[in-house]
Amino acid sequence: MRERPERAPRADRPADPFVPDDVEFSQLDREVRGRLRTLSKEQAERAGKHLVMVARLIDTDPELAYLHAQAAVRRAGRVDVAHEAAGLAAYRSGRYAEALRELRTVRRLNGSPEHLPVIADAERGLGRPERAIVVGNDPEAALLSAESQVELAMVISGARLDLGEPEAAVAVLDGAVVHDARGVLAARVAQARATALAALGRVEDAELELSRFTQDELDAAAGDVEEEADEIVVFDLLDEPDEDGEDSEDGERSDESASDDEDELDDEDESDEEDELDDGDESDEDDELEPDGRPDEEGVTR
Structure with a gap:
């Protein structure tokens, strides 16, 4: 039998962030585990552990959460939950163009409009409020949960x-x-309404809006429009995955490319995804041959 030649590690591959020993695949939501079982057992375990780390870190260290999400995508490029984690981590870390690309990929893979509030807010983050309003007018916004519809309304406001x-x-x-x-x-x-009322010069009305809440309640409510941590842990997606879905290109797109209209973005993503599928396969094979590393002083495996 012909021996399989050894493959050198790809020089262009980023180092994976360290995963502590207490992280277990079983800590993922059952539905997420089911999504990942389309992969080999080893790849599912490794991608899943990085997703657990995304959930742990996204509120306290979004940059490190982003690195874990990227590691998950490298191993699960055809799986919607990996792109979902990448999109949410990109959003939390201020990579709005990348968040748009990843969350649009999720929608193509599973058909869910659930991330419309984040997509709209990412458009605002890129300085494109008019496109955020277009997102808010998506017909499928009516399918969102009541809470998500409120989130979207605040973004559009x-x-x-x-x-x-x-x-x-x-x-x-x-x-x-x-x-x-x-x-x-x-x-x-109330905070969003107060801001809008104050912009209209209706300062007393703005103060009245806030007077219905204690300072502790207002402090708890302060922050950017974003998804709750529990939702990110669960990666709550539709029940039926799209088996024919393709993953999006790896790597961050420039803001200049992201400024093209939405149709061009989608067309480019779809054509790039076909090229990236083969790269994803090679990445999976390499990962199966390479042992897990341990962290260096910066907490990154080499």
Whole structure:
């Protein structure tokens, strides 16, 4: 039998971040584990452990969470939950163009509109509020949960403010779904409404909005529009994966490319995905041959 020649590690491959010994594949949500079992057992285990690390770190160390998400994508490039983790980690770490690309890939793979609020906010992050509004008008936004519809409304209100349209910003937050918000989400809505009202010069109305909440409630509500940590841990996706879905290109796109219209972005992603599938296969084979490393002083394996 012909011996298989040894393959040298790919010089262009980034080093994987270290995964502590207490991280277990079983810590993932059952549905996520099911998604990953389309891979070999070894690849599923390794990708899954990086996803666990994304969930652990995304609130406290989004940069390191991003590195773990990239490691997961290198091993599970055809799996929606890997791209979801990459998109959310990119968003949390301010890589908005990359977040858009990854979350659009997720939507192509599973058909879910659940990340429309993050996609819209990423457009705002890139200085494109008009495109955030287009995202908010997506017909499938009506399929979002009530909480996600409120999140999207707050993003669109902010986009209207970006465009110098405070009256429209207030109007966006007058819907019935928004008024039904409770708890921390209601406090966040009040903060968004107060900002829009103040921009209109209605300072007393803005103060009245906030007066319904304690300072502790307002402090708890303060922060950017983003998904709750529990949702990220679970990676809550649709039940039926798209078996014919393709992964997107690896690596970050430039902001200049991301400024093209959405159709061009999608066309480029789809054509690049076909080329990247073969690279993903090679990456998987290399990973199966390479042992896990241990961390250096910076916590990265070599």
